[in-house]
Amino acid sequence: MAERPTLVSLARDLGVSRQTISNALNAPQRVNAVTLERVLKGIEESGYRPHVAGRQLRTRSSHNLAMRLYPSTDGINGSVLDRFLHALTEAAQRRSYRLTLFTAADDAGEIDAIDDLLGTADIDGFVLTSTHHDDARTAWLLEHDVPFVAFGRPWSSAPHEAAHSWVDVDGGAGTAEAAALLLAKGHRHVGFLGWPGGSGVGDDRRDGWRRTLAAAGLDDVAARLHAEVEDSVPQGARGARELFERGATALVCASDSLALGAVTAWRELEPHAVAGPPVIGFDDTPVVSALGLSSVRQPIEQVAQHVVDLLLRQLPNRPDPDRTARHELIPASLVEREPDPHLFEPTD
Amino acid sequence: MAERPTLVSLARDLGVSRQTISNALNAPQRVNAVTLERVLKGIEESGYRPHVAGRQLRTRSSHNLAMRLYPSTDGINGSVLDRFLHALTEAAQRRSYRLTLFTAADDAGEIDAIDDLLGTADIDGFVLTSTHHDDARTAWLLEHDVPFVAFGRPWSSAPHEAAHSWVDVDGGAGTAEAAALLLAKGHRHVGFLGWPGGSGVGDDRRDGWRRTLAAAGLDDVAARLHAEVEDSVPQGARGARELFERGATALVCASDSLALGAVTAWRELEPHAVAGPPVIGFDDTPVVSALGLSSVRQPIEQVAQHVVDLLLRQLPNRPDPDRTARHELIPASLVEREPDPHLFEPTD
Incomplete structure (x- = not known):
């Protein structure tokens, strides 16, 4: 316990109820004048800081x-x-x-x-x-x-x-950066594994990936290598399998659930690969952090x-x-x- | 929006403020008699259900x-x-x-x-x-x-x-069950990877494992094969390495963080094992669920x-x-x- 008086210790020391102290600070009209003066004096002498109580009095806010x-x-x-x-x-x-x-x-x-x-x-x-x-x-x-x-x-x-x-x-800026990292590592067939169109958040993440590919002159890749599935690990595996079969060598994903699915699909196809999975997730959740996968993090x-x-x-x-x-x-x-x-x- | 009137729609229809309706229900003495009668009648006719408001009136609780x-x-x-x-x-x-x-x-x-x-x-x-x-x-x-x-x-x-x-x-009952499963799978050297002694929760989880081993006549294993480390993935890997070196073939862990560390240690030692890691975690967190590890779940x-x-x-x-x-x-x-x-x- 801190050394400063609390509402409870102050009530005990002054021989009044907590409610009386609260009223003295917040609704002084409910306290009789003699008690009010004594309580306010006691508060002052004790060094009690009523924190929010005092502020509520000044501002009439519930906080x-x-x-x-x-x-x-x-x-x-x-x-x-x-x-x-x-x-x-x-x-x-x-x-x-x-x-x-x-x-x-x-x-x-x-x-x-x-x-x-x-x-x-x-x-x-x-x-x-x-x-x-x-x-x-x-x-x-x-x-x-x-x-x-x-x-x-x-x-x-x-x-x-x-x-x-x-x-x-700005999630799109994140997926744009993710795509750029995979390009910098030598991939050209960087696909996008996302959700069905129409969700603002999902479309924004897809657009970021697409911008990076377009800037690298890879509009054909962007037109071809994307898949849309429901947001789950098994659906992510299914969508990733399809993209790898169509020639993707790396994937930017709209979520970590999809990325986790993509990793299992990649391990099926590349059981002897020496490097880690060329898959980047979104949201930097504890799961991908524990597994050591890259991911886009929201601040x-x-x-x-x-x-x-x-x-x-x-x-x-x-x-x-x-x-x-x-x-x-x-x-x-x-x-x-x-x-x-x-x-x-x-x-x- | 539901069809039933809301506080806001009712206030608009009756031409009074939300506060007046709230007062009519919770502090009728603050509303003048003519308005009060009109508002209460309006509430009744509208089918408005004041939910918590009404209950607060009856019980004087903040809910x-x-x-x-x-x-x-x-x-x-x-x-x-x-x-x-x-x-x-x-x-x-x-x-x-x-x-x-x-x-x-x-x-x-x-x-x-x-x-x-x-x-x-x-x-x-x-x-x-x-x-x-x-x-x-x-x-x-x-x-x-x-x-x-x-x-x-x-x-x-x-x-x-x-x-x-x-x-x-009852966490101890859970670790007792976890140890029993590993024994049933043919392990005898079932170790426990936990936290430093003195935490009630951690000691309880260790005791459950120990009870199962004692009941199986394995007091010597229980006396020997336990390790205490801080609760993190790297510390779990360190503790598990030590237990495997001392002869443990399977581990019950006080947490999923420790279990995840134990899995990485087990893969170092048994890179060619066909079965999954003989490691059971605690709390059934999303990480172990995604990885398909067994774990004790709290209801x-x-x-x-x-x-x-x-x-x-x-x-x-x-x-x-x-x-x-x-x-x-x-x-x-x-x-x-x-x-x-x-x-x-x-x-x-």
Whole structure:
């Protein structure tokens, strides 16, 4: 325990309840004048720092932000949202804000939950994740003038979508860098293993790879060597097998799940290869890190910091609230690794 | 969006603010009588279901629980706490409770944060994780009569520790089962790769392995074939190398990080082995699942459900609050897998 007095020790020393101390700071009209004077004097003499309590008094803010928690996934691709949750909780706490979680089955359920929270809980603002084409959530929040920031840019050109603040990672820059690394290693037939078209995030990652190939005069490769599969290890293996059969010698993948599948496909075809698998994943998850695969990493701590900054500046308790929509697009970076020889290299 | 009216649509239709509707439900004395009657009539006619709002009125509860969020780890061993966070948020929401997160540097910081939250936020109860020997947090919470439940049993015999509710997983039963599987596969020299002695969780996992060996008349193996290292992949490789050199042919590990290290050590020594690595991990994390390793799995969803049950029954807003300390010890289960041949099997 720290040496400074706590709310509890102070209540004991002053012979009053915690609620009385809290009221003295936050709702002084509820405390009788004699007690109020004694308690405020006691607070001052004790050196007790009421932290958030004092700030709440000045600003009439709950100091609570809220975010929907998505269900656990296979632990590979979902892990980036868990990293974000940790980073966001920490970034919020540095500004004396807490994070409240809720779950929802879909976007409509998320809107219902936000509506409920606005009526029943003290929430200053909301954080959205996993934005997508035609996102009903952003339209609703704007319409109801609710402070929020999205992790994820708007993926459609509806006019309202430029009207809110967002922070996102430039995934296409990451896959462009990944493709460039494979070209620099001597590959020319660098394929792309991604998701079915139409998802903003997936299309962006594919476009980055394509830009690098086009700049290298390899438009024909880019036109031919891409495959689209659902996001799972077995589907990744299937898609990679097809691309290797069509002549790909290296692959940039839209996710680490796909990359893991691609590695198993590559080992089937090249059991005696000396080098590690020419496969680059996306999200630098613990699985690929443990295996020593290269992957594109999102700077999630930086994203969380910006999200909190852009959300707090909107809040009515600021001295000069600023509701201007602001957008931050942060570069992804390639993490290059050598595979662990005992997991991937041939043994003979 | 669902068809039922929302707080926002209702406010628009009735021409009042959201706050007025909330007050009508939760603090009717703040609304003038004519408006109150009109709003309550409008609520009834609209079919609006105020969910939590109504319940708060009846029970005077904030419907907020709080838990400390630990920092991200390497993504292997920390992932069990992320699974718990998801399961807890979902279990709480099924009972109309939300979960608020905070961070802290250590136990003293956690106590400070709880103290702060008691003074400044509406929190009905707390969830502790990662209990350990001489846990100052449980003593403090009991002393201050704060409703809480621990995920993790008390690891010391201090009298106050029997006095609070907890839910835990019987990890020793899991490692006992893991050792039995390796014996059933024909191994006799089944070693244990664990952490330095003194951690309740680690000692419990070691004891389970030891019980199985003792029951099989292998006390000499149990006395000889165990190693204690820090919890990381490289340290796991080092410890496993030592155990294999001392004659172990199979290993039960206290964590998946250690198991992953053990696999790399085993591949060095047995590059031409036909079967998969005779190594069993603990926590069934995404990494070992992707690699096809066997591991002991904690039934985290069940833990979360029990934690919420045991916490809510204590709350003063219950019809018949029950502060009796209750304890639930839930068995762990072994997940047996065949390794992916292209990640682990020899290629010649």
